[in-house]
Amino acid sequence: MFPDRVLSGMRPTGKLHLGHYHGVLKNWVQLQSEYQSLFMVADWHALTTNYDDVSVIEKNVWDMVIDWIAAGVDPAQACIFIQSRVPEHAELQLLLSMITPLSWLERAPSYKDQIEKLSHKDLDTFGFLGYPLLQAADILLYRSNLVPVGEDQVPHIEITRDVARRFNHVFGKEAGFAEKAEAAIKKIGGKKGKLYDGLRTRYQQDGDVDALEAARSLLQETQNLSHGDRERLFGYLEGGGKMILPEAQPLLTEAARLPGLDGQKMSKSYGNTINLxxxxxxxxxxxxxxxxxxxxxxxxxxxxxxxxxxxxxxxxxxxxxxxxxxxxxxxxxxxxxxxxxxxxxxxxxxxxxxxxxxxxxxxEDLTLVKSIVADGCERARDLARDTMRDVREAMGLSYY
Missing domain, CATH: 1.10.240.10 (Tyrosyl-Transfer RNA Synthetase)
Structure with missing residues (x-):
C-alpha cells in the first residue's frame, strides 16, 4: 500500500486570474494540509501546444509560482517543482509507451477537442498525441493515488489507471514471486509472520475484509521490510503479483467557476479576467x-x-x-x-x-522563488528515483 499522495499541476501560461484561484488554487490550499501534496509546473505540457513560441516560458513559470504562493500554497507544506527539472518524467513516459496501445491515446476526449479548438495550429505531432501518456507518467512517477480534477478530467485518470493496471499485469509477475513473498514473511518475525499468514488465509478463503485491513495495517507498521518486500506482501495478501504502480483515483472537486466581467466563465481567451x-x-x-x-x-x-x-x-x-x-x-x-x-x-x-x-x-527577490523550486525539484526527484528503480527492475533494466 502506498501513502495517500496528491499530484496536480498547471501549464505556465503567465499570471493567473481570480478564476484560477476559485477553480483550482483554493482547493490546493486545502489539500496541502490534508495530504502529502506535489504541485507541478507543467512546462513540457505547455510545449505540446505552444512549441512555436518558447520565449515567454521562463517568465511565465516564475509569475505563476509567485501567484501560487500569493494564493496560499505553502512551500513548507507542499512540494512545488518544475516538470522538466525531473527528467524521470520523460523516462517513465518512454517506458510506458512500450505497452500503451495507440488507440488509448487517440480516444482521449481532450485530444479531439483540442484538435478542433486549436485548428489554426499544427498539432499533428507525436508530442501532442502522447501528452495523455505524459500526464499518466506525471501521476504514476510519484505513485500519486489522488488526483484533484473536475468531472471533465476524469477520462484522463481512467487512462492513467488503465496504463498502471497493464504495467502491473505485464511486469508485476516477477519470477519466483511466491517464494520471495514467503521469504519476506520470515523476515518480519515468527509472531508477526504467523499473524500475517492467518489474516491472509481469512481474507482469501472467507473474504474477510476486516482481516485484509488488519493485514495491511500490520505491514504498514512493520519496520524491518524493504520497499520491494513490502509491496510483494501487499500483492501476496490479495492473491496478485507485486504492485509496482498504484491505480490513481480522481479526487473530484466542485467546479467553482468564477464568472468573468461579461458574465461568461472567467478566461483569458474571453478577455474578461481580473488577475490575482x-x-x-x-x-x-x-x-x-x-x-x-x-x-x-x-x-x-x-x-x-x-x-x-x-x-x-x-x-x-x-x-x-x-x-x-x-x-x-x-x-x-x-x-x-x-x-x-x-x-x-x-x-x-x-x-x-x-x-x-x-x-x-x-x-523583491526572485532568488527566493528559485530556491523554493530548486528544493522542490530535489524532493520530487527523490520520489521519482524510488519509482524508477522499481520500474527498471520490473522491466529487466537494472543490470547496470
Missing amino acids: RESADSVTKKIRQMPTDPARARRADAGEPERCPVWKLHQVYSSPEARKWVVEGCKSAGIGCLECKQPVIDGVLAEQKPMFERAQPYL
Whole structure:
C-alpha cells in the first residue's frame, strides 16, 4: 500500500486570474494540509501546444509560482517543482509507451477537442498525441493515488489507471514471486509472520475484509521490510503479483467557476479576467465598466439582478445583507449601477490584499522563488528515483 499522495499541476501560461484561484488554487490550499501534496509546473505540457513560441516560458513559470504562493500554497507544506527539472518524467513516459496501445491515446476526449479548438495550429505531432501518456507518467512517477480534477478530467485518470493496471499485469509477475513473498514473511518475525499468514488465509478463503485491513495495517507498521518486500506482501495478501504502480483515483472537486466581467466563465481567451495581483485602480475601473441589465438604460429604470453579470459576482463576493440590498435596490431603482458595483469592488480588493502581501517578498527577490523550486525539484526527484528503480527492475533494466 502506498501513502495517500496528491499530484496536480498547471501549464505556465503567465499570471493567473481570480478564476484560477476559485477553480483550482483554493482547493490546493486545502489539500496541502490534508495530504502529502506535489504541485507541478507543467512546462513540457505547455510545449505540446505552444512549441512555436518558447520565449515567454521562463517568465511565465516564475509569475505563476509567485501567484501560487500569493494564493496560499505553502512551500513548507507542499512540494512545488518544475516538470522538466525531473527528467524521470520523460523516462517513465518512454517506458510506458512500450505497452500503451495507440488507440488509448487517440480516444482521449481532450485530444479531439483540442484538435478542433486549436485548428489554426499544427498539432499533428507525436508530442501532442502522447501528452495523455505524459500526464499518466506525471501521476504514476510519484505513485500519486489522488488526483484533484473536475468531472471533465476524469477520462484522463481512467487512462492513467488503465496504463498502471497493464504495467502491473505485464511486469508485476516477477519470477519466483511466491517464494520471495514467503521469504519476506520470515523476515518480519515468527509472531508477526504467523499473524500475517492467518489474516491472509481469512481474507482469501472467507473474504474477510476486516482481516485484509488488519493485514495491511500490520505491514504498514512493520519496520524491518524493504520497499520491494513490502509491496510483494501487499500483492501476496490479495492473491496478485507485486504492485509496482498504484491505480490513481480522481479526487473530484466542485467546479467553482468564477464568472468573468461579461458574465461568461472567467478566461483569458474571453478577455474578461481580473488577475490575482492586479492594481486596485485597474480592478475598480474594470468592475465599474461591467455591463449591467440592459433594461436599466437610465438611473430611474428598475432592473432585474438575474439579468446582470454583476449579480453573479455579488454571489461570490457580497454578504447576504449586501445581496438583499442589491435585489431590493435594483428592482425598485433605489440604487444606481455604480452603487451596486461597489460591494463587489470591496470584496475583490479584500480578497487580493493578503495575496499582495504574500507575493511581495518574492517580487523583491526572485532568488527566493528559485530556491523554493530548486528544493522542490530535489524532493520530487527523490520520489521519482524510488519509482524508477522499481520500474527498471520490473522491466529487466537494472543490470547496470
